[in-house]
Amino acid sequence: MSLVVDEAPAGGPAPEAPVEAFTVTLIIRRFDPDVDTEPRWQDFDVQMYATDRILDALHKIKWEQDGSLTFRRSCAHGICGSDAMRINGRNRLACKTLIKDLDISKPIYVEAIKGLPLEKDLIVDMEPFFASYREVQPFLQSATEPPKDKERIQSVADRARFDDTTKCILCAACTSSCPVFWTDGQYFGPAAIVNAHRFIFDSRDEAASTRLDILNDKEGVWRCRTTFNCTDACPRGIQVTQAIAEVKQAIMRGKP
Ligand code: SF4
């Protein structure tokens, strides 16, 4: 017996409308350190669908037009933080940016994030970013032993105090959109301060004063000029500028 299904049964769901394709131009800032002395812009026309993201367009270019195009990505779903890039002049995650949400009547400009050393095409050296992150000691520190066979108890209100800054995925979109960081790579940058905030305001942690001392440095929170670029850039919706302000207030109070 064979079963042939070639049309929707009477009363069944209506056939879905075909997804429309369109051609979009991406202008990508390329740089190959083995060949180029300066970055150069290169155009690519690609056929995409309304459901596609910039990451899909980059994959399509790499797989079908130019295998040398170089970029980072891992999860493709806004979790790993590896594909932050400047898209039409604004820091975004390529995997979270739908092409149909951009103005596709014009070319879409894609380039590496600013303020970190350019390595190749859309890849920058993230080591200075992670060096600042490590400097603020982003891990729980306590000299007090937890209750025997139990976790460290925390109230719902105490947990809520730092909930926003737990959402960071270390994509560097905030730090690399900060004009202070562009002009002075010594500044810790918003992401390091966000990750310090996450522990400074954690009631289980006992190293807040150490972190506040670190961030009271001349390269610390006082370099922030409250431009809100970081908050605008954050793909996780973290109130980055507010977190920085709360750390400044904690330094002035001498405690969280
Ligand atoms: S605070 Fe937001 S923009 Fe900055 S690194 Fe974390 S997730 Fe990325």
Ligand code: FES
């Ligand atoms: S690829 Fe992981 S966040 Fe975009």
